[in-house]
Amino acid sequence: MTTLTATTTAFTQRPAGLRDRLAGWVPFAVLLPSLVASFIYVFVFTAWTLYISLSDSTLLPTYGWVGLDNYVDLWASKRWNVAYLNLFLFSGFYVLGSIAVGLILAILIDQRIRGEAAWRTIFLYPLAVSFIVTGTVWSWLYSPNAGIEFLVRRLGFENFEFALTSSRDYAIYSIVLTGIWQSSGFAMALFLAGLRSVDQDLIKAAQIDGASPFRIYRRVVLPTIAPIFIAVAVVMLQFAIKTFDLVLALTKGGPGISTTFPAIYVYDLMFQRGQIGQGAAAAIMMLLALAVVLVPYSLYLVWRRRREATDV
Amino acid sequence: MSDAALHNDPEAAAAQRRYLATRVVIYGLLGLFAVVYLTPLLVVVFNSFRDLPEIAANGLIALPRSFSTHAWQDAWSTFCINGTCEGMRRNFMNSLWMTIPATAISTMLGAINGYILSKWRFPGSEVLFTCMLFGVFMPGQVALMPWAYILGGTGLSNTTAGLVLVHVVQGISFTTLFCRNFFVGIPDDLIKAARIDGAGFWRIFRKIVLPLSPPILIVTVIWQFTGIWNEFLYGVVFTSGRAQPITAALFALAGNETNVRNYDVMSAGVLIAALPPLLIYFFGGKYFVRGLTQGAVK
Numbered sequence: 001m002t003t004l005t006a007t008t009t010a011f012t013q014r015p016a017g018l019r020d021r022l023a024g025w026v027p028f029a030v031l032l033p034s035l036v037a038s039f040i041y042v043f044v045f046t047a048w049t050l051y052i053s054l055s056d057s058t059l060l061p062t063y064g065w066v067g068l069d070n071y072v073d074l075w076a077s078k079r080w081n082v083a084y085l086n087l088f089l090f091s092g093f094y095v096l097g098s099i100a101v102g103l104i105l106a107i108l109i110d111q112r113i114r115g116e117a118a119w120r121t122i123f124l125y126p127l128a129v130s131f132i133v134t135g136t137v138w139s140w141l142y143s144p145n146a147g148i149e150f151l152v153r154r155l156g157f158e159n160f161e162f163a164l165t166s167s168r169d170y171a172i173y174s175i176v177l178t179g180i181w182q183s184s185g186f187a188m189a190l191f192l193a194g195l196r197s198v199d200q201d202l203i204k205a206a207q208i209d210g211a212s213p214f215r216i217y218r219r220v221v222l223p224t225i226a227p228i229f230i231a232v233a234v235v236m237l238q239f240a241i242k243t244f245d246l247v248l249a250l251t252k253g254g255p256g257i258s259t260t261f262p263a264i265y266v267y268d269l270m271f272q273r274g275q276i277g278q279g280a281a282a283a284i285m286m287l288l289a290l291a292v293v294l295v296p297y298s299l300y301l302v303w304r305r306r307r308e309a310t311d312v
Numbered sequence: 313m314s315d316a317a318l319h320n321d322p323e324a325a326a327a328q329r330r331y332l333a334t335r336v337v338i339y340g341l342l343g344l345f346a347v348v349y350l351t352p353l354l355v356v357v358f359n360s361f362r363d364l365p366e367i368a369a370n371g372l373i374a375l376p377r378s379f380s381t382h383a384w385q386d387a388w389s390t391f392c393i394n395g396t397c398e399g400m401r402r403n404f405m406n407s408l409w410m411t412i413p414a415t416a417i418s419t420m421l422g423a424i425n426g427y428i429l430s431k432w433r434f435p436g437s438e439v440l441f442t443c444m445l446f447g448v449f450m451p452g453q454v455a456l457m458p459w460a461y462i463l464g465g466t467g468l469s470n471t472t473a474g475l476v477l478v479h480v481v482q483g484i485s486f487t488t489l490f491c492r493n494f495f496v497g498i499p500d501d502l503i504k505a506a507r508i509d510g511a512g513f514w515r516i517f518r519k520i521v522l523p524l525s526p527p528i529l530i531v532t533v534i535w536q537f538t539g540i541w542n543e544f545l546y547g548v549v550f551t552s553g554r555a556q557p558i559t560a561a562l563f564a565l566a567g568n569e570t571n572v573r574n575y576d577v578m579s580a581g582v583l584i585a586a587l588p589p590l591l592i593y594f595f596g597g598k599y600f601v602r603g604l605t606q607g608a609v610k
Contacts, residue, residue, distance in 0.1 A: 027432035045458040128593035130542030150371040245544040266453040283453040
């Protein structure tokens with residue numbers, strides 16, 4: 001309301017009065033609550049958790065300073081080592097697998113097929129549902145007594161074995177497969193957008209030169225959409241580092257500790273075992289892992305933008 | 313392609329045959345992938361209508377030979393989760409009462425913030441925007457202890473209102489990013505002209521920016537709704553029992569190993585938890601994809 005009166009004063013061209021100057025502050029004042037909330041969320045919360053990670057907190061946050069003790073304990077913990085090795089293994093297979101499947105789907109869909117929208121809908125719908133839903137359903141499919149193994153055995157292959165989730169060595173791959181199932185549609189959508197943006201003249205020129213479709217993709221199309229590979233990989237790595245619900249629903253981190261992930265470790269220490277200090281240290285390590293992925297990526301984006309600016 | 317004779321044959325018939333062969337391969341592969349993608353959905357839909365004995369006999373992956381809706385009734389209103397035998401109805405409502413306000417508030421704030429950060433820039437606003445963006449990437453685990461403390465201190469722990477607060481604060485960074493990147497595309501001349509005509513901050517927002525915004529508002533609402541509805545970590549940490557949102561309740565229902573495997577009821581439960589985002593996806597698919605690509609590429 002005050003701004004409306006402010007605009008009328010502006011309209012009558014009175015020299016900048018108090019109201020006008022107040023009106024100039026409106027945007028900032030409106031933005032302020034969001035700024036404060038975001039600032040607290042990002043910086044205060046991070047500092048708070050960092051501080052807890054340097055304290056002797058156990059069941060409740062306490063603030064006795066213990067330096068890096070929690071980090072030392074964390075890295076000495078066998079479970080944490082399993083967790084971050086799992087993260088590496090999972091990230092590698094999950095990112096590469098999603099990119100591979102997503103790229104295949106995108107190239108298939110890009111062949112002027114009929115019913116493109118329907119196909120896209122089929123491959124992308126898993127992304128709309130929660131990891132808990134996906135994990136729950138797939139845990140049934142992996143279940144030997146009712147799922148895929150049961151089906152194949154009933155079809156006559158009596159010795160077929162597919163009990164991923166109950167094996168210490170292979171349970172992690174059930175998470176990889178399910179993760180790829182859920183996320184490859186996302187990679188497909190991005191790749192497809194990229195394929196559609198490739199200069200058609202370039203492709204025509206290659207066709208006239210007699211290049212095979214495979215060669216055209218490899219030499220002309222894919223190099224021009226290279227930035228999309230990086231974007232997809234970065235987003236997928238973020239998902240991987242935050243992986244939590246999918247694992248809980250599929251394997252609960254088991255059998256034993258074989259599919260523990262950093263996010264599960266944090267949750268467990270903070271809320272099940274009452275070791276808040278070490279849990280906070282693990283959370284900070286997750287933040288660092290994200291920074292390791294995102295900082296180089298942002299620098300790369302800035303570099304690319306600069307290069308584009310100078311090229312033109 | 314492998315056939316050298318065909319490859320060298322310039323005749324139209326051979327070209328036609330090769331074209332057909334590639335078409336068969338393309339549709340064959342797509343069909344194969346489609347089976348893999350659709351099987352889990354069909355499995356839960358079928359099993360939510362099958363009888364338990366039939367599931368036990370034929371396995372989960374089988375065409376239905378019986379039909380009943382009792383699993384849906386059980387899952388909705390009578391099945392026992394964590395000792396409370398009220399089904400998932402209450403948790404479904406919790407999720408609605410969490411998701412709708414949190415989506416609405418965070419989208420409104422995002423629209424206004426985006427408008428300011430694109431059309432009312434002030435010294436330092438770009439830096440502030442970058443700082444807000446950190447919120448997009450921050451892992452929830454880093455915020456758990458502070459939130460637990462704040463929610464406990466304000467009496468909001470174990471309430472839906474508490475979860476709304478958490479999701480709004482986290483969501484602001486997403487919604488601001490989406491809207492700001494969209495509003496940057498509105499010509500500055502339009503805003504300038506309106507200012508010369510005497511329109512102020514809110515008037516320009518209402519009369520110029522909002523009428524141009526439906527595309528981005530739909531994208532943002534869909535993104536926020538599915539994200540908040542599907543969120544699990546905060547739900548399971550900050551609420552318990554009857555106050556839990558649907559994802560946490562589903563986990564309690566399906567993750568209980570001591571349960572006899574009630575696949576029929578659990579399938580209905582899975583669908584109850586999945587339906588709202590799925591419906592949004594099927595009806596707003598175009599915007600859903602747009603949100604994904606925008607969120608990732610920019």
